[in-house]
Amino acid sequence: MSRAAKGAGRRTPPVVIAAFVLPAFALFAVVLLYPMLSALAYSLFEWGGGTKLVGFNWFDNFVVLFTERPFTTQLPNALFNNLVVFVGTLLLQNTIGLFLAVQLNRFERARRLFQVLYTTPYLVSPLVVGYLWTLLLAPSFGPVNAVLRAVGLDALALPWLGDPALALPTLVLVSVWQWIGFPVLLYGAGLAGISPELHEAAKIDGATGLRQFWHITLPLLVPVIGTVSILTYIGSMESFALPYALGGVSGSPAGATDMLSLLFFRTSFQSGAPNALGVSSALATVMFVLVLAGALLGRRLFARQEAKIS
Amino acid sequence: MTAVLSEPAALDDRAAPTARRLPGRAFWWQAVVVLALCGYAAVSVIPLVTMILNSFRSHLAIATEPWPWPVDPTLQNYVNAWTKASFSTYTINSLVVTIASVALSTVVALPAAYAIARWRFRGREFVEALFISGLFIPFMLAILPMFHLMDALRLIDNPLSLVLVYAANGIPFSIFVFAAFFRHLPAELEEAAMIDGAGPVRSFLSVSVPLVRPAIATVVVFRFVPIWNDFLTPLVLLRSPEKFTLGVGLSKFFGEYQTDWASLFAGLVIATVPLLVLFIVATRQIITGITAGIGK
Known part of the structure; x- marks a missing residue:
């Protein structure tokens, strides 16, 4: 039956x-699928004023992107800023975030509470986070500078988002503040998967806490660190709302917080150039290739590292 | 049973004296660690608490005393944001668009995932691979052709365009999760339904779908958040302020009310509250969802 x-x-x-x-x-x-595929094709055509198709022009849009102003200055600047945000976020996440996760792992009862606390900023929209920090860091009425002045650190009460030299590091810090709960959660889950017998065996062999961390915990976390690094890379290459809220669409001050996504948005929707569609599609294609290549490269690097350990 | 239970206790007894014999260094290290953990918790939470407290303080209070204490609570900021800055409109728009998109993608993804997981048909593997490949489509790349597609459909400045884009975007993830759940359902249940005379549609609707309710909850939570938070798509597809969702509304608000800090804080809170409610209801789903597949 x-x-x-x-x-x-x-x-x-x-x-x-x-x-x-x-x-x-x-x-x-x-x-979704049709627009995605046509985006790659768009970059190979010349367009006249909006969506009027002029003709196939091979790689001219890419040539424009790499040889003509304002792209010759804005593209390297934006790419550099994207990479700074990626590297800065990654370094801080893999030190502070890993430290927090490893230490939390020892406190069974309080772990969940602290995980939730660290994750709260991750749960707020990047746009809200950006505007919130714009208000908190405001030079005149912002509470951050008020606290710094109150504890006698007047020298540190700086225009965090107004000074071109400080704006990008500030953006990195805000981005870390928002995302850190994510690696803490992932590392926490990875740590929970490490058998306690390994640590006990090492302890019997006389390994100190730090040695145990270097030789047991860290190697076993490599796959999770890989996942976090690749997701951080993709996230920082594509971030739009946070830099938009902190520095506006032009990445002020003086392009210090300009990002590829902002440049793309300006080129597509604000430049008014007749062939805006072609050039911005070329830029979108470049971004896509960068993200894909970086993610694949990261995966290979971490896969090799994993193979070496096991 | 007692023997098993007593063993860890014996281990503890052996461990305890060693812990006591340890020099003060371990204690201090422990203290530093606890301080660091609590300190970072404060760093995470205080800015958000400041946002909430300042949203209840008058403009004058914020200007003269930046530290968000004392609070002499007023609801004036919320009244300003809600009525004068049309946050009521933005909130309703965001709710309608988000709920409609999540509902649409769930309703179309459930049967598709069911067919992929349960039935054999030609092209099944290709269709599934195509859907899953959608998980890796970079949104920024697709936005320009999407804009022109909506332009051709005369849907620019129509919230329906947002619903279509978000629903399409949600399909890969929804199908991925639903198909995994459907595969884990025991086939006997559907067989029993068929023996009772239920057709495939009937057994799908009244046997299988109710059984994957946990998956539906996960998908709804995980799709709700990015749609609610999205800023780029409405920025590109909408024109008139009365159609804005919260993200675009918020950016317009920040441009216009730059000096009214008190109302700005209230606006930020309004944009966040629905998510907070969702998180309080679904913390467990969120944490297990984020860490799915890692560790044991």
């Missing part, structure tokens, strides 16, 4: 299958 029913289940009429699959497929293909 059961076998007969199973057979009947397999012979579902094609009409039913189509009715089940097609709505999702149509929506996905038309609104």
